[in-house]
Amino acid sequence: MTGTASARRSASPFSRAGVLGIVLVGFAAFIALLYFISAGDTGDRGNTGAAHASATGLNGYAGLVRLLENEQFDVTLSRTPSGLETTDLLILTPPLYSDPEDIAQILEARDYLGPTMVILPKWSASGPPNNLPAETADKFKDGWVALGSANTLQWTSELPAPFALTQKIETLEDDEVPQWSGLDQSGEVPTKTIAYAEQSALHDPLITDQSGHILALSVLGEEDSEYYNNAHWTVFVVEPDLVNNYGLSRQENAAAAIALVQQAGYEGDYSAVTFDLTLNGFGGAENLLTLAFRPPFLAATLCLILAMLSIAWRAFLRFGPAAIGGPEIAFGKKQLVSNGAGLIVRARRFGLLAAPYADLSARRLASRLGLIKHDAEAIDAALAVRLPEEEPYSLRADRLREARSSTEILRAAQALRELEGKLAK
Template sequence: MSTGIQRARGASPFSRGGFLAVLVVGFIAFLAMLYFIAAGDTGEPDSGGEAHAAADGINGYSGLARLLKANGYTVETSRSRAGLETTDLLILTPPAFTDPEEFAEILNNREYLGPTLVILPKWQAIKPRDDVIEADEERMQDDWVSLIDASAQDWTSELPPPFKLTHEIEKLEDDAATSWGGLELSGELPTRTISYAESGAGLEPLIVDAGGHALAVQVVGEEGSEYYENAHWVMFVAEPDLMNNYGLADPTRAAAALALVREAGYGDTDAITIDLTLNGYGGSVNLLTLAFQPPFLAATLCLILALLIVGWRAFLRFGPTAAPAQEIAFGKRRLVSNGAGLIVRARRMRLLGEPYIALIERKLAHALGLARADEETLDAAVSRRLPGEESFSSRAARLREAERPVDILRAAQALYELLHKTSGHSEREASR
């Protein structure tokens, strides 16, 4: 049976250049997808209203990250829980309804790792309403939010000492009461709704408003305690409008934000990590992230190189479409060839002896003009026609006794030669 492959006559539907372009674009897109997934940048829009370092809304802290970078700090926004283990200054922006036990565990683990600055949440924010968007459609951006209310965080009072504090919200009647001072700076808050922490034992106010409310406090603990003597202190900024995008619109409040960061880092830190995991970003390292980090990066690069080699090899072998040939061709010759091939593969050549002897016997009798086709009659006729030739019965006996394929073929060839000689002699006699 034929298993050959033949080329189709039609031209390839793709040119070599077109195929190369599709291959390159697809490969680059695949690598880009792997990179952005590993980096955690999947293109998902911000849910709106959340206050964290990746949020550009009025209550977000992306401006703080840019401000710190502009002032020479090395800033990393961490999407991994491993970022909580940094020895550098860690800035936490916990959301509303934070689990106090989980948060207390983070603060306890930080005591001997490094300083921590906590910016408490204040504003409840949502995406702007349709009427607001329509009224200011030309300036409206996707990351804009509307501040609808401010709420105190009760979970802070459930923290264990020395981190326990009471968070309060107050709406002031007089604009003058929105003034603040501390860390050799003073200014005005952007709104009459203020957020503060009630002063208590172990809390050192850093910035206070006109009414004496503590807008930012340093947790120093009780004097003489282990925390006071050896631990890294934690700073709570109860009034986020000192450090969020809303507050940083004012140069004085921006200066206060830098002063708070310097104070939290003891004035000698130049590397800052801003956590995003508490706001629901990241929390674990996926396999793609590991693939692009040592020591797995070497294996990833080898795999990419292997894919390039395979792609280039496929490109060089690209050509007209190959189509399989006819499995069973038409015609008597092909039918005989396929039948013979089947017999050879089945190794049943010894079964061909008797049928072949009978075939030659009939043809030889016809060539000699005999009515009877037995071996004795054929031997006598061959002896008269071709004196000295080996008899038909002797050649047939060799074919019957042959077992090896080569012996079978030789014996069959001998019978065919006898038929050929007899037929040739008869033709010469008839031509005279």
């Protein structure tokens, strides 16, 4: 029997090591799922041509992120709205069709939080077209884009003072070289399509082109105003080709990008920089794993982990087919009687046993005394002859029928059983 049970146990298609590996991989996948959902990173969004800090296309700013990291800046890419409340230098990269009210709300909230740099968009961009020749399509890497037209922004003029500015686009002649200067730097813009801001008394030009157009500016506000005296600095980069991946292909533009970040961060006082990604659609809720390990959820999380470990350990030790035993309910008269008795014991209906047992005892006594009838009087008369010193059957049977507790019923039934045994001798 032991050999059969062992053979049946070994028939399991999974070993303990295999089950442990499945559990660990599944647990790791579940934790990763929680993280990526909470972080807002649910998979490949496709190459939409958006300009943001993670974009590696010409109009993206992944190069600026790497440049600042190489310059020993502490760079963070924020995917949560709480990142807008940082006291570090915050760099915003709003999309082409932003809501001016949303941008205004962020900028006004930043007045007393920390410095801000806003890199305005210019290019319409998209992924490589589907009809490209195979040789050309193979040269495109993930994230690369094809630049379209330059766009004049309307929403920048709808910002509240002192942030409002009028942005314009100008395309230079073929024989003109798009040069810029400012912040003790100079260089060339990589394209002849220039985005610039009109002059304003509320703004201080930082970088201009050869025509005096403002390519980057610092917001001053009205002299002696609350903003002028107390608000943190806000810098607008109107010409994004100074700092995007396209522009950073030139060394002088990389130097200008560093100079702009240092200028926005109070001339280098800020070494921590946060790039916001929520305006570009990468916003996510607070990380669920981080939230689970904070009070008041920490206690529940620890209890859940302990419960999971206990269940996993028990399941690991128990894993595999159980040994096959006999049927839960055996066949035969003996088992049927045992099951019936067990039901009566479970239901605590002992009083139902007294009268039937007395009648059954009467039949057995009558049979042993050789009587045709098994009434109490005939049994008592026959017992008086065979066992004159014994208590009559009728008294014992009455005592059994009148018993109420299980102890009284048992004692009375034993008295009848003893009488049967004496007749058997």
